[in-house]
Amino acid sequence: MTKTLIQHADVVTLDAAGTILRDAEVAIDGERIVAVGRAPAGFQPDEALDATNHVLMPGFVNAHTHAPMTFERGWAEDLPLDRWFNERVWVVESQLTDEDVYWGALLAVAEMIRGGTVAFADHYFYMDRVADAVETSGLRALLAWCVFGEENNIGTDLQGTVDFVQRWQGAADGRIRTVLGPHSPYMCEPRFLARTAAVAARIGVGIHIHLAESQEQVDNSLKLHDRSPVEVLETNGVFDVPTIAAHCISINEIDQEILARHEVTVVQCPNCHMKLGMGVTPVPALQAKGVNVALGTDGTASSNDLNMLKEARLAALIQKLHHRDPEVMPGDLPLRMATQNGARALGWPDSGTITPGALADLILLDCDQPHWRPRHDLVANLLHSAQAGDVSHTMVAGRWLMKDRRLLTLDVERILWEAEKRALALVGGELSVVRMYAA
Template sequence: MSNLLIQGATVLTMEEHDAVFKDGEIAVAGDKIISAGPRGSVPGEFKADRVLDGSGMVVMPGFVNCHTHAAMTLLRSYADDMPLMQWLNEKIWPLEAKMRPEDFHWGTMLCCLEMIKSGTTTFADMYFEMDLVALAVEMSGLRACLSRGMIGVAANAKTAVDESIKLVEEWQGKAGGRITTMFGPHAPYTCPPEYLKKVVKLAADHNVGIHIHVAETKDEIDQIKGNYGLTPVQYLDENGVFDVPVLAAHCVHLNKDDIAILKQKNVRVAHCPESNMKLASGISPVIELLDAGVVVGLGTDSAASNNNLDMMEETRSAALLQKVATGDPMALPSFAALRMATTDGARALGLEDVGLIKPGMKADLILVDFRRPHLYPRHDLYAHVVYAAQSSDIDTVIINGKIVMEGRRVLTMDEKEVMTQAQKCADRLVGEE
């Protein structure tokens, strides 16, 4: 791996609000940042193999998408304007049952392409055929936390367990350390107590966490209360799920006791505002979670329920939604929202060396071109990134010290081929109905 020097950009380190370097420079050796500061701060012994001119750019940590289902890009715009359970039962699950290996491959490649183009450097995925997903991650250059979705009430529940074990044992730490893994029980309403307990034991034995949907809809609340007399959070806690590290997606319908449990058990939350709005699932009490000290990251959910994987857009939606939900224009200010999309997202995935620009951290960086009319005048850079910037402003993406997009051109895959093959797969799937 080579040494890279980025010079002349304004550096948003995301360590704290005022940790900004104008006319800054960042030195990268291999996959790690070795220095970040004003121009001239790079150690004298550092020799760069490549110098990137960041003039007119803002460099910041790459976005961390804490919850998605990658290959569902093939289902984008297939089933819209429906409630969640009808959407799943009548449209999504029947079509997923017809998906072939090539569909998972090209659907995931399309997801990876879209994420790189919009500045995401790390994502958490829960889906099927995860070997193919892992291969796509390896090829694309992205960083990912992968889990095989497991539905405990399904006919293939045991197969899902076996495939999950295989994923963890074969892919944890692979792709140069870019791939980590979790177990992925789908949700409280699809995983009975004994199944959950089995998954918890497996996660503990393999020293990995759990990625699960939690308290997404009112229907889920009613179902779990009717079956067990508990909230989904209480149900998971009672069955020991929170005794291992947990990434809880959505967490829309929570009471004060639920939030206290999440904090006590150090559960990390993946907030998906646009999917929750589109499916009319509700609004997560993000401000209450943050006030309680719960780590909250951001996720897009799938392209079938969003309908894109644009984390810049998701960050804006998260900030605006909390303002209107609380009636407080100061709720979730731009810096806090951007921390959720980067630093806190990495913490939510248990990645301690991702999400900040400082020595020792992984070199996962994006360069945003601020030479655009909608990014002038430059009063507040955080506000510009969250409220004004567009993903098309992202010029360069660096992951694990490697340039994977430069000048808006993705270097790790053939963009036209990915889009062409994904369209062929989607046409065949829909044509089989």
């Protein structure tokens, strides 16, 4: 097992006390951190890394995304949600092949590693190919194959997704975990949700689903089922298993109490919510009730990038603006949402802090740059000044996936070429455009 010693780092530990260490060492043995502050006596590293002028912190966890949607980046701009989906996104998704998914996912994981993401929860189609991309990249991921109901699915059905879950559970040395992925209470019939929940309970996995994205969805649900979308999920047993619920924008007091009563993580996607004009997840109210709230980017067709540092910043800004109160979402809270809260939701509760015994899922940011000075408050520097491009090193399970901005597990040149070629072909574009860019 490889032993790594990182020296002279400023460490934002995100431990319970919010400890920050200057000029510290972090010792890593195998996949875990064994010491923080000073290396243990007699620790003989295989590699020592000088992290002078770098901040070390836990890597980000993107708790809701659709990684292969990178091929739709910039393809559906300035449209209301229904037109965004029906006129642009679905036109492309309905003709996807598993090979498109593979290259779209590789493009996504390359971007994620470069932005300091160490794990993500994905919800898409042809998920075996996303799993292949995760395995190659060295990242962690919680994967769900999205289904809509008994029919009209893409590439599989509920039983097929159960086979997928069992095929990949614990794969890639435990870096891949799997759950079921019914799309949402507005696309799935209650009977199908109940069946999915029963299957999830039987095979011992959780569920990743979209929930309460708009008031219109709530109104329709009340009309059709006499219940809110949150109540529909509760009555059909979805919350009897650990659930990741993306969005949760239009939820009332009763819904919030239901979420708090069960093992539900709410994932806010601030960039997507702002860009599509969706509204604001009531994060402070949910947190006051004890709900675990994590952050996600959603797919790049809506948020255009997979930048978790930006999501953390927007998570702070959107609540401060919404409540017209600079004191909400204070300190390192948005960073915790973007790291350890997501890790907990994905099933790695021992990731997301820089503490002895924690999984070595960490990043370094280069702060030898103008926008990092002065360093009165490293948390404020990280949250409000740092850029994703400042991430210089990314480590998952004690293994470097990026060093000095160089990706170590992926052939980036090939990925850029294949991903753009396939994206253009999907929308009927020309390869010659790619050549022009490359010239």
